[in-house]
Amino acid sequence: MNKEKAYLFDKALKYHGMTKKEFAEKSEIPYDTVVGWKRSGNVPNYAFVLLKKISFIENPRKHQLKLLPVTHIEITDKLVKEIQVAFWGKNYEPTYILKEVKKGNPDFVKPFFENLFYGDILKLLTTKAIEKLLPTINHIFEERKAIFWKNIVEIYKGGGVNVA
Numbered sequence: 001m002n003k004e005k006a007y008l009f010d011k012a013l014k015y016h017g018m019t020k021k022e023f024a025e026k027s028e029i030p031y032d033t034v035v036g037w038k039r040s041g042n043v044p045n046y047a048f049v050l051l052k053k054i055s056f057i058e059n060p061r062k063h064q065l066k067l068l069p070v071t072h073i074e075i076t077d078k079l080v081k082e083i084q085v086a087f088w089g090k091n092y093e094p095t096y097i098l099k100e101v102k103k104g105n106p107d108f109v110k111p112f113f114e115n116l117f118y119g120d121i122l123k124l125l126t127t128k129a130i131e132k133l134l135p136t137i138n139h140i141f142e143e144r145k146a147i148f149w150k151n152i153v154e155i156y157k158g159g160g161v162n163v164a
Contacts, residue, residue, distance in 0.1 A: 134149065
């Protein structure tokens, strides 16, 4: 089991793009100690916690973007209901609504962005799709809302906000 922990720690370092020397410097643990963990096979649990904390402080969105390459979006029943409520009385299928929104049809973009929560929009549209919609959003909405969505795209493309 101990050798497995050392193996997992090495994999975690690689995943976060960090060397043992960098980890030792940032965690203020002597480098000899960090290297000794592999030899002894005894990696303390706090090392994993420190590694995660260090990588999060450097870039909080980086690891999430690695984990969530959005190529296909699964629409849950809750999201389907929210889309239907946003287009109440129109009898459109949710998939048709999403298709029209992605095309940039202003008749669909406006109620979609006005009536759905910010988090739900991010669940339904990829960052690239929102980026393609920015000219339409700039045209339809007031400047403040257009700047908000432009900033959201920039934050997600850049990997997040540096909180250090």
